[in-house]
Amino acid sequence: MTHDDMRQTFDTMRAASLRAQTPPWSERADRLKRLRALVKDNRQEIAAAISADFHHRAFQETELAEVFPCIEGVQHALAHGKAWMRVRRRSTGLWFKPASSRIMPQPLGVVGIVVPWNYPLYLAVGPMTAALAAGNRLMVKQSEFTPRFAELFAALVRKQFAEDEIAIVNGDAETARAFSSLPFDHLLFTGSTAVGHHVMRAASEHLTPVTLELGGKSPAIIGPEANFDKAVERILVGKTLNAGQTCIAPDYVLLLEGQQQRFADSARRLFASMYPTLATNTDYTSIVSPRHFARLQELSALAQEQGASALPLSDTAPDPATRRFPPVLLTGVNDGMRVMQEEIFGPLLPVLTYKGIDEAIAYVNAHPRPLALYLFEKNSATIDSVMENTVTGGVSINETLLHVAQDNLPFGGVGASGMGAYHGEHGFETFSKMKPIFHQSALNGLGLFKPPYGKTFERMMKLLVR
Numbered sequence: 001m002t003h004d005d006m007r008q009t010f011d012t013m014r015a016a017s018l019r020a021q022t023p024p025w026s027e028r029a030d031r032l033k034r035l036r037a038l039v040k041d042n043r044q045e046i047a048a049a050i051s052a053d054f055h056h057r058a059f060q061e062t063e064l065a066e067v068f069p070c071i072e073g074v075q076h077a078l079a080h081g082k083a084w085m086r087v088r089r090r091s092t093g094l095w096f097k098p099a100s101s102r103i104m105p106q107p108l109g110v111v112g113i114v115v116p117w118n119y120p121l122y123l124a125v126g127p128m129t130a131a132l133a134a135g136n137r138l139m140v141k142q143s144e145f146t147p148r149f150a151e152l153f154a155a156l157v158r159k160q161f162a163e164d165e166i167a168i169v170n171g172d173a174e175t176a177r178a179f180s181s182l183p184f185d186h187l188l189f190t191g192s193t194a195v196g197h198h199v200m201r202a203a204s205e206h207l208t209p210v211t212l213e214l215g216g217k218s219p220a221i222i223g224p225e226a227n228f229d230k231a232v233e234r235i236l237v238g239k240t241l242n243a244g245q246t247c248i249a250p251d252y253v254l255l256l257e258g259q260q261q262r263f264a265d266s267a268r269r270l271f272a273s274m275y276p277t278l279a280t281n282t283d284y285t286s287i288v289s290p291r292h293f294a295r296l297q298e299l300s301a302l303a304q305e306q307g308a309s310a311l312p313l314s315d316t317a318p319d320p321a322t323r324r325f326p327p328v329l330l331t332g333v334n335d336g337m338r339v340m341q342e343e344i345f346g347p348l349l350p351v352l353t354y355k356g357i358d359e360a361i362a363y364v365n366a367h368p369r370p371l372a373l374y375l376f377e378k379n380s381a382t383i384d385s386v387m388e389n390t391v392t393g394g395v396s397i398n399e400t401l402l403h404v405a406q407d408n409l410p411f412g413g414v415g416a417s418g419m420g421a422y423h424g425e426h427g428f429e430t431f432s433k434m435k436p437i438f439h440q441s442a443l444n445g446l447g448l449f450k451p452p453y454g455k456t457f458e459r460m461m462k463l464l465v466r
Contacts, residue, residue: 006169010182014110017137027135032133035132046153050062060283089101100441102439104435134427177198183206184206190214218374218392223357225377236267243346248372256354278324287346293318300330308339370417392417410426
């Protein structure tokens with residue numbers, strides 16, 4: 001689409017929204033069911049397109065990490081959305097009774113969604129689900145890095161939805177900039193912190209409210225009393241899913257001094273059991289593009305030039321032709337290295353040490369607030385200490401990634417890792433105006449508080465201000 005095409009589509013949607021500002025639940029549920037059918041009925045084609053875009057990604061990984069949470073999210077919205085729509089009664093201050101107060105959820109209108117390449121289905125359908133449940137119309141900009149999926153998804157949406165319900169926009173970075181500058185009623189962006197700055201700047205032209213789902217460096221802390229081998233397994237699973245190309249993947253590990261070699265030995269053994277014969281293994285995902293592959297090589301090489309040690313978890317070498325990049329542990333890293341300054345977004349895993357849990361907490365707090373934090377620990381006092389003394393977008397304890405799959409928990413960042421949240425009812429509220437309504441009673445005493453002010457007014461104020 002050209003900018004003029006996008007603006008025309010937006011205007012058509014805005015007009016349709018104004019004609020039916022608060023669609024009934026039956027209409028919203030119908031849209032959600034069509035979205036569910038789109039995903040469910042085209043699972044094989046979707047997985048094949050995504051795999052082709054990545055050079056290779058296992059169908060099972062797409063099923064687990066994208067198809068399942070998409071369908072589960074829609075099911076959750078269908079089960080609860082009608083209740084989310086209900087007007088919520090609120091108490092009214094004593095001095096204003098017998099007036100009443102309530103909150104009415106109302107669709108915002110036209111919502112824009114910018115989708116990244118790493119989970120192109122889930123990170124489109126997830127926010128679409130919340131926005132449709134809230135009664136909005138949608139424009140969705142897909143990533144140019146997954147062109148086969150983008151073309152397929154656009155065709156599937158055209159079959160299921162009218163042009164004034166959902167419109168898919170495909171194009172390059174220039175298209176994304178034009179998209180972000182449209183006067184949406186809300187704009188949700190998932191992607192890098194660097195691009196998030198540009199999106200927020202473009203949205204500010206129209207004072208468009210934004211939800212930014214960014215990323216950052218999500219730590220995994222192995223506590224002093226953790227089940228060590230289980231912690232290594234879950235960290236490795238979280239790091240190797242999609243070859244680490246996940247915004248909430250563990251970005252670095254913090255463990256007690258003296259345990260680095262134990263971690264490396266355990267990780268190497270576990271990786272061999274998960275991905276035997278890596279060179280021909282069909283379960284391991286490729287890096288999405290030559291540029292991203294080269295960036296990971298550069299991060300590792302620069303760290304080693306500055307004194308870090310690289311500990312590969314496989315004897316298979318990185319292959320630029322297939323873009324298969326085996327996991328590498330990095331020890332001896334420091335904050336001056338690029339690998340510790342940027343979100344890695346791939347299978348490099350720095351391993352740092354601490355002397356006590358307070359030192360680990362201090363390290364996390366000395367850096368920008370992460371999108372996720374993972375803590376492995378049995379001691380409840382240690383768990384409480386980490387939870388109370390760190391601020392992060394979300395947390396999984398004795399696990400990685402799975403907090404994002406809970407439809408009753410909000411998903412979102414904080415500070416440099418983002419703003420706002422969605423999923424489930426939290427997503428419904430993000431894409432709604434929770435409109436406060438004060439309903440005055442025919443019988444009320446406010447006549448005592450209007451000019452001319454005199455003794456009666458003073459007596460009443462003495463009652464109010466005590």
